């Protein structure tokens with residue numbers, strides 16, 4: 703029997719009921735299956751895949767084509783979670799028309815349930831147009847990795863009253879434009895709490911403290927599969943890289959010394975049959 707799909711109404715209800723919302727990134731079929739089976743509410747096919755899956759040094763180079771490819775695999779592995787496809791850099795900034803067209807590819811080709819895009823008040827018109835086309839949009843403010851260079855690097859945002867006020871206004875504008883959810887990345891906990899209290903739509907924090915309506919982490923950070931750097935807000939629940947390294951070394955040794963494959967991994971043939979070959 704198929705599991706029931708998470709809906710926007712249920713996500714809103716969780717906020718009203720004070721029930722925390724869970725979000726996890728996934729970029730491929732087996733991970734999507736694991737995340738979905740764990741009962742995580744929402745899956746983000748984040749453009750972080752540029753770094754953790756494709757080895758780029760930032761999220762900027764990933765293309766719509768590459769994102770769609772990964773989104774399709776995630777959709778094949780997902781039954782219940784609400785899936786958000788992340789729109790990559792320059793797929794929504796050039797014009798409103800282009801943004802709607804590209805959002806449409808995530809929705810119509812990859813069959814994602816929604817899209818996410820980075821940016822504050824300046825993106826309100828783009829959000830409004832995509833929502834008008836019938837595609838749910840998740841906003842993303844605070845530290846926005848696609849434009850980290852403009853922010854002078856990967857730094858906590860909204861630390862002083864003036865920049866905090868701007869972020870609060872961005873949150874209001876994105877809600878007013880029709881966003882169904884807002885990711886708050888790397889902002890002080892008190893600011894995240896203030897935004898969360900004021901908005902009717904759920905907020906999902908990453909490095910934004912405990913008072914957001916939900917939390918998101920990058921899967922590769924959570925399971926220890928990305929070793930280049932670990933931001934302060936990451937909690938590594940398991941460290942798979944050393945375990946995988948150990949398994950690979952053991953495999954190499956066993957192939958070289960002839961202990962793999964053993965009889966239990968081989969197909970037997972009666973010796974008298976073998977003689978007739």
Ligand code: KIV
Nearest residue numbers: 727748749750885908
């Ligand atoms: O791309 C991503 O994984 C993200 C999360 C860090 C929120 O945007």
